[in-house]
Amino acid sequence: MKAAVLAEFGSPLSVQEVPEPVLGSGEVVVDVVAAPVLPYAAEVFTGQRQYLLTLPVTPGAGAIGRVRACGPDATRLAPGDWVLCDPTVRARDDALTPDITLQGLSARGEGGLRLQRHYGQGSFAERLLIPTENAVPLGPLDPAEAGLWCGVLCLCLVPYGGLLAGGLQPGETVLVSGATGNFGSGAVAVALAMGAARVIAPGRDERALAGLERRFGGRVSTVRLTGEEDRDRERMLAAAGAPVDLVLDLLPPAAGTTPVRAAAMTVRERGRVVLMGGVGMLDGDELALPYRWLMRNSVTVRGQWMYPRDAPVRLAALARSGLLDLGQFDVTEFALGDAAAAVAHAAEHSAPFRLTVIRP
Template sequence: MRAAVLTAFGSPLTVGELADPVAGGGEVLVGVLAAAVLPYTQEVFSGARNYPLEPPVVPGVGAVGRIAAVGPDATRLRVGDLVWCDATLRSRDDALTPDIALQGWSSRGAGGARLARHLPDGSYAELMRTLTENVYPLPPAADEDPARWAAALTVYAVPYSGLAAGGLAAGETLLVSGATGNFGSSAVAVGLAMGAGLVVAPGRNRKVLARLAERFGPRVRTVPLSGDPETDTATMVEAAEGPVDVVLDLLPPQAPSAAVRAAAMTVREYGRVVLMGGVGMLGGEDLALPYPWLMRNSVTVRGQWMLPRAANAGLIRLVGSGLLDLGGEQVRGFALEEVNEAVAYAAEHSGPFDRTALMPSPR
């Protein structure tokens, strides 16, 4: 098979021939039709994000493809099925606190690193070996534009899992911290698709805020941020015109923790705050939330890294039903040989609903 390989951090990816992977028990082999190229991919490959990825490796997180082979324990998956491959690998020997790795991308702790070494290679290849439980059938509509589905599912999986973890219910008010970013703007769309009555979208980029307001209408209230935490908290509360039920933070690593705090402090009594961004990954102050405020208002604060298995099925249903419309996505596809151009393009096109996809296998 042909694959793109990261030989060392800071070096361009090289495309060449590798031995075809073989699926064993509990595994499937997927012919990759499309894989997302995230806006921050260049930061990962340069080493700037310090991800625990071990070169040489075939990178790539998540994929849409067709099953090429199944292991002996598969009971429903068949060769030729169109599927979504979730990159979130979990160890099978601890039901309560499994080790986790993102195939072809990252890992958590020593156990996650071991898991990543067992299944190191991601989706920037014609074939990918992954776990049986990480493969989800897709509706026929996905076959019409696999690049659109792959790019969208990879991004939307993050806010969907966060909102599911926060228990967002129909009619509730959601505040998305980092709403003008690639993941944050996607969270606005997902929140509305899940039935949020109102979404408060704060940010500094007024052009993006105007775009969100134009696309989604009166159910989205945009808030230009001043940079002063107390002022911004008051402005966001005012925009909500009532209690904020859920706050989802998706701010990037370079954002200050004070911005997270300003958003979190808008949540109502018994409200929920979900942290999924990268704040603190590159250093800086820790998030400091006042103990008396948390305790007296019975506020729930939780972190969420990627998504449980059921969230994949829920997200696919949301897109397949049309509730989460992919029609507004701007998608640019690249051939496998153009992988380095794709990485550069993704970095330059990181705005809302701007997607980049790599297409390793011809249709």
């Protein structure tokens, strides 16, 4: 079969003939119809992000496709079924703290690298091998819409995991730190789909902020950041007009700690802060929050990597119901042979509600 291969960090993707995946018990082979291209994929492939990724590799995290073959333990999946391929692969021999690899992207620690030896090859390929539990049934799907479904679900799963971790309840006020970014704008859409009464969206990009207001109307209040921590915090609180129940941070590594802290400290007494961004990842400063403020206000601060196992099923249901409006998103599609161009396009057009996918 054909696949895009990253031979070494900094080299361009090349489309090659690679071995077919070999089906085993507890596994599914999927014919890939659409695979998302992350906005920061180029940073991973050059080595800038320092992700744990064994090379050479077929990259690509997640996909939508149709089941080609199932292992003997599959009781409901059948060839031809449309599925979302969840890239978060968890080891099965430790239920409390399983080793994790993000298929075609990264790994968590040495155990994740060991798991990567078997499940390391990603979705920039004609076919993909995944654990049975990572094949999420989607029901009937128009093949022409596969790219849109792929882009939206794979993008929105990350902030959805953060909102679930923060225990978002209908009627609450959410502040999305990094709302003008790719994942952040997805978080705004998902929070509203989950019933948030109001979403506070801070950022520096005035055009992106105006776009959020046009899309969502009065349920979204935008705030232009100045870079002055205390002033920005006051502006965010004024925009909320009510206690902030939950802060979700999705800022990238280059953002620094100042906007993260300004946003986090808007949360009300007994509020929740969920950290999912990349601050400090590339040898930057670590986030410092005042001990006394945390203690006296009973604030919960939680880190969240990716999402729980049942999140893909629940997010797909939000999309099926229409609560998460797929029509808010624009997708650009590339053939597998143009994988390198797709990666460049995703980097150059990293903007709210803009998606890039590869269609093998």
